Amino acid sequence: MERKIVEQLVSGKGRNAICRDLKVGKNRLAHIREKAREYGYLDRSIPIPPYPEALFPDQPDGRSLKTSEADLQLQAQRPWIEDRLQAGWQPITIFEELPVSIGRSSFYRFLHRYKLADIGESARKTLIEEIIYAPGDALIVDWGKIRNVIDPETGKKRTLWMFIGVMGHSRYMMVRLVWAYDVPTTLATLEDMFMELGGVPKRIISDNPKCFALEASKYEPLLNPVYERFAAHYGTTIECLPPGSPELKGKVERMVPFARRLYQAHGNAWNGLDESQQYMNKKVSIANERIHGTTRKRPVDVFSEEAAALKALPAIAYEIEDFHEGTVRKDCHVRFRDKYYSVEEEYRNQDVAVIGDSKQVSIYHKGKLIEVHDRITDPFISKSTKECHKAPWQRSIMEGSFYRKRAAKLGPYVEEIIVRLLIQGNGFIDTRKVWGILALDKKYSADDINNACQKALSVDAISYRSILTFLQLKATGQQEENKGGFTEDIKKSKFVRPIEEYQQLLFGR
Numbered sequence: 001m002e003r004k005i006v007e008q009l010v011s012g013k014g015r016n017a018i019c020r021d022l023k024v025g026k027n028r029l030a031h032i033r034e035k036a037r038e039y040g041y042l043d044r045s046i047p048i049p050p051y052p053e054a055l056f057p058d059q060p061d062g063r064s065l066k067t068s069e070a071d072l073q074l075q076a077q078r079p080w081i082e083d084r085l086q087a088g089w090q091p092i093t094i095f096e097e098l099p100v101s102i103g104r105s106s107f108y109r110f111l112h113r114y115k116l117a118d119i120g121e122s123a124r125k126t127l128i129e130e131i132i133y134a135p136g137d138a139l140i141v142d143w144g145k146i147r148n149v150i151d152p153e154t155g156k157k158r159t160l161w162m163f164i165g166v167m168g169h170s171r172y173m174m175v176r177l178v179w180a181y182d183v184p185t186t187l188a189t190l191e192d193m194f195m196e197l198g199g200v201p202k203r204i205i206s207d208n209p210k211c212f213a214l215e216a217s218k219y220e221p222l223l224n225p226v227y228e229r230f231a232a233h234y235g236t237t238i239e240c241l242p243p244g245s246p247e248l249k250g251k252v253e254r255m256v257p258f259a260r261r262l263y264q265a266h267g268n269a270w271n272g273l274d275e276s277q278q279y280m281n282k283k284v285s286i287a288n289e290r291i292h293g294t295t296r297k298r299p300v301d302v303f304s305e306e307a308a309a310l311k312a313l314p315a316i317a318y319e320i321e322d323f324h325e326g327t328v329r330k331d332c333h334v335r336f337r338d339k340y341y342s343v344e345e346e347y348r349n350q351d352v353a354v355i356g357d358s359k360q361v362s363i364y365h366k367g368k369l370i371e372v373h374d375r376i377t378d379p380f381i382s383k384s385t386k387e388c389h390k391a392p393w394q395r396s397i398m399e400g401s402f403y404r405k406r407a408a409k410l411g412p413y414v415e416e417i418i419v420r421l422l423i424q425g426n427g428f429i430d431t432r433k434v435w436g437i438l439a440l441d442k443k444y445s446a447d448d449i450n451n452a453c454q455k456a457l458s459v460d461a462i463s464y465r466s467i468l469t470f471l472q473l474k475a476t477g478q479q480e481e482n483k484g485g486f487t488e489d490i491k492k493s494k495f496v497r498p499i500e501e502y503q504q505l506l507f508g509r
Contacts, residue, residue, distance in 0.1 A: 002055055005029060006036045006048060070106040078114075085119040131248070133168030136309030138239075139193070139201040140249050141165045143181050143209065144256040146263055149270050160276070162259055163189045166252045167201070170302035171292050175259050175284050177277050183323040186211040187230050191318060194234065199310025203237040205249055214325075214353065214367070218242040225364045226323045226355050233318045235311055262287065322356045332389060336361060339376045342389040406438050411450025413457060414438075420462050436464040444471050 001022065008018050009032075019026055033042070035056055040046035049055065074081070077100060084094050095107050111117045146162045161181055165174045174196055176189045186209075194200055208216035215222035221240045231238050241248045262283035266276065288300045295302065326334050328347045333340040336354040341361055343352070353364040356375055361384075363371040373384045407418040414437065421433055440449050452470035456462060 002032055003048070003051065005032045006041055006055060009033055009036060009042060010044065010048070068106070070102050071110060073100045073102060074107065074110045076100075078116075081111075081116065082119060085116060091117065131168075131250075134309070135169045135306040136199070136311075137202050138168035138205050139165050139197075139203075140168055140205045140252040141190070142206065142249065142252045142256060144259065146177065146260055152270070160273075162256075162263075162280075164252055164255050164259055165190075165193045166255055167197075167299075167303060167306060168205070168251060170306045171251065171295060171299045172197075172288055172303035172306070173255055173259075173284055173299065175262075175280050177273060177280060179273070181209065181211060183211045183224065183226050184320050187226065187318070187320055190230070191320075194313060197310060198307055199312060200234045200236050201310060203239050204231065205239045205241065207246070207249070208240050208243060212238070213240045216240070216243045222367050224323070225353055225362070225367065225369075226321055229321070229355070230318055234314060258287075259284075319357050324354045324356075325351065326354060327351055333383065333385070334363060338382075340383045341371070341373045341376075342383075342385040343371050344389065403434060403438075410438070410441060410446045411453065413450050413453035416457065417453045417462060417467070433464045437467055440468070440471065444475075448474060 001024065004022055005018060005024065008021075015026065015029060018024070019029055036042050039056065041048055041055070077098065080099075081094055084097075085091075091108065091111060095102075095104060098107070142164050144162050144164060146160050149158050149160050150156070151158050158179060161178050163176045163178060163181070163186070166172070174193050176192065178185050178189060190204070206212050208221055210224070212224055212227050213221040214224055219242075223238060223240065227238065246253050259280075263276075263280060266279050270276075288303075289298055291297065292299055322337065324336050326336070328334050328343055328350050329340075330348060332345050332348055333342050334352055334354060336356055341354070341363065343363055347365055347370065350365060352370070355362045355364070359375055361373045361375050362369060363373075371386075373386070376382070376384050403418050403422065404415055407415040417437060418434060421437075437449075437453075444452075448471055449467070452467045452474070455470045456466045459466075
């Protein structure tokens, strides 16, 4: 508009005519006429510049020439701010770590004024290379919440979960609805997916829930031993992704909201888990028959080709094992299903993982197998303690121990006395009493010692002193008997006169 006004002014057109033709006000026309005279356009000393060059260049904004104290401080920190934006830091993190005290609004205005916010956005939008899987290479799995359910029997709220599996090559999807994502449920669900696939993929890709990994790691996670045994049975490989990297399993991450949408039309009515699973199976079957947005093929058609690359299922089904995490007690036993199993003393107060099937119980510490026990099935037995794990005083009362072997040579009652003494100590072995009894064979016969021990047991006098007393009493009785026999022999001797003769001779005097 300014150019048209100046051109008509230069051509000599009147003020009223210009206002009428261009429909501008007289004040605006007067203002532009003064600026044109100032620039020398009206007297034609300076030619009108060609379009699109501006007739009147914009004057610098006086406000931009003024610099605040906050801006000066932030300009001094600008290299530091740009480095952290390029490293992917969030603006709020940079603001919190600023070495100068600046208002939050001043900091954000500074970022937008110098277009520094764009640096952070571009740095955080890293390019993720497309992950391509060969046929039969990977089954990608993930958990997701689908809805809350009011249990009609208890009236309590329960969470209904979905376990989703997607084949990496064909995008063939499977969904299982479950109440929990514990170890037995997860392994049973994976086994059911293998049955649907008709084979086993080369690897299973997941994140790091407790049912898969006891300890997540960026480099080498500590896998759940039960999951390892399951994978070994089916001949597949485990791949637990680094923490905080859902983009590495995007093929299944995108299916979580999609599966919720499939279930959306079911409504809030609850008719049991089986009914919901049947409904979900119908929806998933329809989804697998639709053209995929990325591959532009139907997943069910691609999977029919991929199925040939899967490993064959083993002849024997996997026996789902019980899993428990616990702490070794002070008596070096760990509890598993209300029974107790022993480990070495060095694992006292350590956290261990216990796996049990119908026959055996295996105990792991940080992924390492440390002990295997036969599973206790007798309801009247609560502990399984290996001989090598017993305390010295417990080993001393075992059948075949040194003390019992030595005592058995003297007699069964001697052995019983020794066992009672060992048990009596409650962990402390009084070897003086034990060896005192066992050393009696140096002076007394084995039969006498055994008989003395029998008498001590009958009166419940379990001690070295009582046994020695019985032996001494018997020895004293034998001495008395020996003395009486010697007197009779003297009387019968032909060289001995009767005492009466001596008495007559004495009184005859």
